[in-house]
Amino acid sequence: MIAQQAQALSNWGASENNQIYDREIAALFEQPRIDPLSHYLEQHNNDESRARHLRRVLEERERRCENIAGEYAAQAKTAANLSRFSRGYDYSCPAQVQRFAEQIERPTPSSAAVLVSTTATPQPRAHLPAPTASPTASTQLERQQVNNCYLLFTIKNYRQAQDACRAPAEAGDAKAQYKMAVIANALKQYPEALKWARLAAKNTAEGRYQLGLLYYRGHGVEQNHAEALKWYEQAATQGLASAQYQSGRMYAQGQGTAANPRKARSRLSQAANQGHREAQTRLGHMYLAGDGGTADVTSARQWFLKAARQGAAEAQYQLGQMYARGQGVPQNNAEAYVWLSLAEQSGEAQAAPLLERLRPEIDEAQIAQAQQNVRKTLESQR
CATH class of the missing domain: 1.25.40.10 (Tetratricopeptide repeat domain)
Structure with missing residues (x-):
């Protein structure tokens, strides 16, 4: 009986939050529109406490987008239908809109327009580009790819996150570069982790922290606690709680530097006050x-x-x-x-x-x- 009571108390805080999250997504699923699902995903894409709920909302959004795509698949592949599809769904379903655009037949000039004199020099046949989704839809596709990168990372779907994060990381998105470093490290792809951490470290405290972690553990690079502390300190100075904690721990234990309990307490206080x-x-x-x-x-x-x-x-x-x-x-x-x-x-x-x-x-x-x-x-x- 006592053990059951203790278990109930230990689950109390988490279950209270879960009940709130359950009510939130129940309300989302009761309404028919897709965009509110996207708004929820974007608002909470870095909240690990909602990982299970984010996964459910992501699955529901994809289901609804595919249902809409199925309805449009039965319609004529025309620029007019593409325009309607794009106007209604390019925010939440840009991949499906792009897929529809790719099915529209490539237009060619009329036979009258290509008639030439038999004495004229033959000209190559003109090929006009196929219709594509609007620039807005293209932008929405890029936006959703970045959001999916963050979202899949948060729910720890690392294989899919790696695919989603690669393009924005290669385009210079420092947050995506950091996530690529974390993912590669988790998948034991250490040279890849080091490459992305060095890129992310140029622009983000998280990247500097991750580079410090690789030096601390000797992943993809020779283990070097002093170098790890250097990168942790840079990130800690920028206010990153995880880096403040690691710096404080290393000062306390004398790793990469002489033991310094006062510095340790100072850094740990900074991290603790941020809720670490x-x-x-x-x-x-x-x-x-x-x-x-x-x-x-x-x-x-x-x-x-x-x-x-x-x-x-x-x-x-x-x-x-x-x-x-x-x-x-x-x-x-x-x-x-x-x-x-x-x-x-x-x-x-x-x-x-x-x-x-x-x-x-x-x-x-x-x-x-x-x-x-x-x-x-x-x-x-x-």
């Missing part, structure tokens, strides 16, 4: 131990709470220990048990032995009250 949960957890440890500055158990608890609210198992575990020990909070085995149960559900293996020790000391009523307290604490961080 790993930075929040590590910063909590630094405040607890007094690394890089004064020890402050209250600040440590606050940072652990922020990270725990985002599902960080280690932070949930640390809060459980603090309640079990009465460290900075009143000692409370029931609340310790709830936090540790959350940590275990989130994948923290160290929680199990402490849970086993605490279990005989608490009852169901204490757990129920502790769950209410923990939920209120989590809600206060929203």
Whole structure:
């Protein structure tokens, strides 16, 4: 029973968001137009928390576009029909509009127009270009390709994202170049990852971060922690939270540089204040131990709470220990048990032995009250 309650509490935050997202796309699917689906995809194409919902909306948009394309496929392949198709659907279905345009027969001059004197020098037969979708449709196709690049990257469909991102990356889109670097690294195409990271690093903090990551891991290039830190620092100075976290971690551990706890705390604070949960957890440890500055158990608890609210198992575990020990909070085995149960559900293996020790000391009523307290604490961080 207690385990089930802990599981329900651990799923609470995520399920609340999912219910909101479910209602959003239910409303989208109830209305018949396609453009609102495209607007949703473009608005949220970088939101990983919506990955499952983005995938569903993308599939629904493609289904509707193909249905419309099927209706036009039964009509005459004329410039007039192309114009109607383009006017109505070039924003959301540019690929289908382009496909229709390619089916229109290439016009040729009339036989009267090509009659020439038998004594004249024969001229090559004129070939006129086939009708194409309007410039607007062509622009929409490029726009949707870029959006699909970002969208497929967010939902981690890396094979298709690589295809979608290649053209905009080759055209100089720095965000697409960064995504190509990440994708190639994930697919273990390390020379390709290095090529795109170097291009993206010229114009984006994300590109500099990714180049630092490749140097840190030795992917496609000789491992070099000092070089990795250089690129992380450049991205961190531009305000990128992930780079601030990595720089802070390297300063704390003395990787690529002499250990510098003060710099570590400074960089981790920057990342933590942007909501980076790993930075929040590590910063909590630094405040607890007094690394890089004064020890402050209250600040440590606050940072652990922020990270725990985002599902960080280690932070949930640390809060459980603090309640079990009465460290900075009143000692409370029931609340310790709830936090540790959350940590275990989130994948923290160290929680199990402490849970086993605490279990005989608490009852169901204490757990129920502790769950209410923990939920209120989590809600206060929203």
